[in-house]
Amino acid sequence: MAMSYAFTLGDARLTALPSGAVYWADQRLLCVSDLHFGKSERLARRGGALLPPYETRATLLRLEADLEASGARVVVCLGDSFDDLTAAQGMDETDRLWLIRLMAGRDWIWIEGNHDAGPIDLGPADLGGTHLAELIRGGLTFRHIGGGAGPEVSGHYHPKARLAGKSWRAFLCDGNRLILPAYGTFTGGLWAEDAALQPLMGPGARAILTLPDKCIVMPMPRPAGHRP
Numbered sequence: 001m002a003m004s005y006a007f008t009l010g011d012a013r014l015t016a017l018p019s020g021a022v023y024w025a026d027q028r029l030l031c032v033s034d035l036h037f038g039k040s041e042r043l044a045r046r047g048g049a050l051l052p053p054y055e056t057r058a059t060l061l062r063l064e065a066d067l068e069a070s071g072a073r074v075v076v077c078l079g080d081s082f083d084d085l086t087a088a089q090g091m092d093e094t095d096r097l098w099l100i101r102l103m104a105g106r107d108w109i110w111i112e113g114n115h116d117a118g119p120i121d122l123g124p125a126d127l128g129g130t131h132l133a134e135l136i137r138g139g140l141t142f143r144h145i146g147g148g149a150g151p152e153v154s155g156h157y158h159p160k161a162r163l164a165g166k167s168w169r170a171f172l173c174d175g176n177r178l179i180l181p182a183y184g185t186f187t188g189g190l191w192a193e194d195a196a197l198q199p200l201m202g203p204g205a206r207a208i209l210t211l212p213d214k215c216i217v218m219p220m221p222r223p224a225g226h227r228p
Helices: 039-045 055-070 085-089 093-103
Strands: 005-009 012-016 022-024 029-032 074-077 107-111 130-132 135-137 140-142 152-154 159-163 166-173 177-179 206-210 215-219
Touching (some): 029 055, 055 093, 159 206
Parallel strands (some): 074 107, 107 130
Antiparallel strands (some): 005 012, 135 140
16 A cells, blocks of 8 residues: 555644545545646647646546545545636546546535636536535635635645655645645646745645655755745
8 A cells, every 4th residue: 555644734634645635534535636637638729738638537547546545525626626617518428427426425525726717606517516715624724725824725836846856746734734736647836945835834844745655755845045
């Protein structure tokens, strides 16, 4: 079994998974961020870089494995679940039915993100579930973009960090805020030392790198001379 990393955010005991999801056992809650379903189709439609067309199915396969392994009954998707509104409306029927099957019998919560065009009560691809701007549960606030009152769990920035000359998706956590890596395939990322991320993380912040079979924890990368 892949090696996860347990930590505390506020009073909540959470577990970071190598997939990029976080699990809250006391709530039986699995949280993922930035699925970006339909990214390859959106890029091709707009004349951008061509990506392999299987990214949605690769993401669904990873999500299904996390749900089966964790036994989660609550799922929180932290925004940017689809790459744009057209991608949401044009989801392949096989993939759509796969997602509906994963949602069945679970409390599924879609948090609004900046890519989620249109009123949130319409929902992504009319898939059902609950649609919220943010969620407060068990003392934690779940929102797409961090920087509000904590303790909070957010996404949006797709953080990544270097280890042994390679780039890895990474959680960032300082005990009051947690920023999740992008869960979607081919979503790219923002270096942890980027100026946009530095003010969000306090002293002692950690980067939890997501290798294929384990999580590795290191101090959050900072620019030379940075004082949080």
